[in-house]
Amino acid sequence: MLLTKLFLFQTIRYFVIGGGAFLFLNKWAKLRFQKHRIQETPVTKKQISTEIKYSLITLLIFSVFFSTILNPSFGPFLKLYDDSTSYPLWWPLLSIPVLVFLHDTFFYWMHRTLHHKFFYNKFHRTHHLSTNPTPFASFSFHPVEAVFEAIWVLPVLMIIPIHKYSLLTFAFISFLNNIKGHLGFELSRGKARILNSSTHHSLHHRYFKSNFGLYFLFWDRICKTEGPPA
Numbered sequence: 001m002l003l004t005k006l007f008l009f010q011t012i013r014y015f016v017i018g019g020g021a022f023l024f025l026n027k028w029a030k031l032r033f034q035k036h037r038i039q040e041t042p043v044t045k046k047q048i049s050t051e052i053k054y055s056l057i058t059l060l061i062f063s064v065f066f067s068t069i070l071n072p073s074f075g076p077f078l079k080l081y082d083d084s085t086s087y088p089l090w091w092p093l094l095s096i097p098v099l100v101f102l103h104d105t106f107f108y109w110m111h112r113t114l115h116h117k118f119f120y121n122k123f124h125r126t127h128h129l130s131t132n133p134t135p136f137a138s139f140s141f142h143p144v145e146a147v148f149e150a151i152w153v154l155p156v157l158m159i160i161p162i163h164k165y166s167l168l169t170f171a172f173i174s175f176l177n178n179i180k181g182h183l184g185f186e187l188s189r190g191k192a193r194i195l196n197s198s199t200h201h202s203l204h205h206r207y208f209k210s211n212f213g214l215y216f217l218f219w220d221r222i223c224k225t226e227g228p229p230a
């Protein structure tokens with residue numbers, strides 16, 4: 001059953017890659033990476049169990065959502081394709097950065113909306129329970145936020161033809177970017193210029209009022225929300 005397969009796949013990926021990154025940086029190679037730690041606030045077992053609990057609920061919601069829209073009966077409504085001759089050969093490659101750009105734009109504005117006082121306590125506070133996030137917080141959302149985190153892709157797939165392997169590649173890039181944002185350690189060298197950094201998102205968790213972006217910095221720069229604590 002697709003729902004079970006999707007949930008198992010996403011859960012195993014979350015624990016293997018997210019959990020592996022956490023253990024590697026915090027336990028196995030702790031001394032080597034100590035100086036790359038972004039925040040000194042200790043991470044408690046209670047925080048991690050809360051992050052895992054909400055993440056598993058989110059992964060279940062994602063699995064229900066994707067098993068519904070990827071069901072063959074939903075096929076005629078989507079422009080998802082798997083025949084490489086249907087569109088120019090360069091399109092499957094180009095469509096990946098297009099999906100990343102659309103996701104980044106949607107996320108920035110949804111995220112800023114969720115920080116409005118009307119929505120924050122109801123739907124976004126759950127994600128900010130981790131002020132010093134770990135990779136386990138990557139999917140730690142209120143269930144309503146989890147629905148919004150997934151639903152943007154539906155109109156995109158109804159309007160833009162996307163090859164199924166482009167969608168899978170994008171999904172993997174998105175997953176890795178999410179883990180990077182919640183790493184708790186800054187592994188890139190030099191100042192972030194285009195891409196959002198682990199530091200940017202970690203400081204967003206800590207101070208709430210800046211760095212709303214997901215993949216890139218340009219929306220934060222255009223809207224003057226990049227920054228140090230505000």
Ligand SMILES: [Zn+2]
Binds near residue numbers: 133137181182205
């Ligand atoms: Zn976060």
Ligand SMILES: [Zn+2]
Binds near residue numbers: 111115128
């Ligand atoms: Zn936020």
